[in-house]
Amino acid sequence: MKELIINILSFLFIVSASALLFFYWFMPFNDVEFITKPEFRNNYNFSLNGTTIQFYENLRYPSERISYRIDDVCNLQKKADAEWALEIIENSTILDFYPVITNEEIFITCENKIKTDERFFVAGEGGPTNITQTENFNVILKGGILLLRQSDCEKPNIALHELLHALGFDHSQNPNNIMYNISKCSQVLGDDIPETINEIYSIKPKADLSFENVSASIKGRYIDLNATIRNNGLKNSETATMVIYADDEFQKEVEIEPIQIGYGITLTFKNIFVSDLNVKEIKVVINSSMEELDKNNNEVVLETKK
Numbered sequence: 001m002k003e004l005i006i007n008i009l010s011f012l013f014i015v016s017a018s019a020l021l022f023f024y025w026f027m028p029f030n031d032v033e034f035i036t037k038p039e040f041r042n043n044y045n046f047s048l049n050g051t052t053i054q055f056y057e058n059l060r061y062p063s064e065r066i067s068y069r070i071d072d073v074c075n076l077q078k079k080a081d082a083e084w085a086l087e088i089i090e091n092s093t094i095l096d097f098y099p100v101i102t103n104e105e106i107f108i109t110c111e112n113k114i115k116t117d118e119r120f121f122v123a124g125e126g127g128p129t130n131i132t133q134t135e136n137f138n139v140i141l142k143g144g145i146l147l148l149r150q151s152d153c154e155k156p157n158i159a160l161h162e163l164l165h166a167l168g169f170d171h172s173q174n175p176n177n178i179m180y181n182i183s184k185c186s187q188v189l190g191d192d193i194p195e196t197i198n199e200i201y202s203i204k205p206k207a208d209l210s211f212e213n214v215s216a217s218i219k220g221r222y223i224d225l226n227a228t229i230r231n232n233g234l235k236n237s238e239t240a241t242m243v244i245y246a247d248d249e250f251q252k253e254v255e256i257e258p259i260q261i262g263y264g265i266t267l268t269f270k271n272i273f274v275s276d277l278n279v280k281e282i283k284v285v286i287n288s289s290m291e292e293l294d295k296n297n298n299e300v301v302l303e304t305k306k
Contacts, residue, residue: 052170053179053192056138059128059168061105062234062261063205065096069104078110078147081156085163088155092189093197106166108145126162132262134232135210136293137203139261140168153185160189169193203293208233209240209256209286210297212264216282223272227284227300229256230264233293240288242267246279256286280304 068086070079086097097106130142143166151158161178172179178187210232216225225244231237240256252272259265286298 053172053196054168055128055170056131056168058136058200059131059138059140060200060234061140061143061167064094064201065098066106067100067104068097068106068108069100069102071107071109074108074110074147077150078159081151081159082108082145082147082163084156085159088160088189089163089167089194089197092194094201095197105141106143106145106163108147110147126165128166128168134208134230134262136208136232137234138168139234141261143167151183153183155185157183157185157187164193167197169196203234205234206291206293207231207235207237207259208293208297209237209259209288210294211284211286211300214284214300214302216302218274218279221274221277223251223269223274223279223282225269225272225282225284226266228264228266229259229286231259231261233261236260238288238290240286240290243285243287244269244272245283245285246274247276247281248283249274249276 070082074082089095090097125148126145127143128140129144130140132139132141145159145162145166147159147162149158157178161183164179169179171181174180175182175184176187178189179193180187208231209229212228212230214225214227216223218224223244223246227242229242237256237259239258242254242256243250244252251274252269254267254269256265256267280303282302284300284302288298292298
């Protein structure tokens with residue numbers, strides 16, 4: 001009888017100890033919130049000079065190689081003017097234009113009728129038609145040029161004016177500048193526009209995955225985490241991964257699908273188990289094999305809220 005009681009008490013002790021151990025390891029305790037360290041940067045400043053000669057600051061196509069297509073409705077003279085204008089910009093800057101049959105970045109078309117506005121005729125129209133904003137650039141994905149009138153000048157001033165609009169340049173207040181809103185044959189390109197183009201396009205087209213926002217909390221031994229990742233680069237990203245660490249110990253890895261320019265994704269995680277009850281720091285890292293504009297924004301460290 002005595003042995004039976006001892007066995008029962010031993011069994012109850014083992015069950016109780018196991019239950020307490022399970023409670024200690026798996027049940028929530030106090031909630032702990034985390035905040036990002038002060039030195040966290042969610043974007044990189046390329047320190048490009050702001051300019052008022054463009055519609056928006058740092059306005060550019062993704063690459064210095066820009067595709068174009070000239071509509072079949074354009075007559076030979078307007079087509080020649082457009083190609084000459086492209087050549088002038090190519091010879092003055094680092095830009096390189098190349099023709100394509102479909103999916104062009106700049107579409108050049110023409111009309112036979114001349115639109116009139118009081119005593120002035122409208123020679124053409126041009127400008128970006130699709131712009132995506134990122135932290136560092138306003139990225140032109142599509143541009144258009146409408147050549148309504150052939151140039152009577154020695155050089156293709158009208159086509160050049162509209163091409164520069166399609167590249168993001170606004171009108172000039174200088175009557176002698178090619179971007180003045182009334183066309184004259186004596187107008188010139190000048191140095192300011194080519195210098196601005198060369199500066200903006202000196203940044204090579206790369207993706208730039210960066211954390212836009214990260215927050216986390218711990219309930220006992222379980223991490224809840226939210227992370228927003230955005231592509232602030234000049235090309236679509238490739239497949240990458242996001243890794244979560246707690247006090248430098250690996251916790252979880254998840255795949256990040258390719259992200260288009262300017263787009264972002266939000267990842268939400270619930271109840272990630274950690275073995276340590278007193279986590280002081282959570283680190284979230286983007287790992288990728290691709291070149292990026294800046295990899296310093298691929299890591300966020302969060303510490304316990306004071």
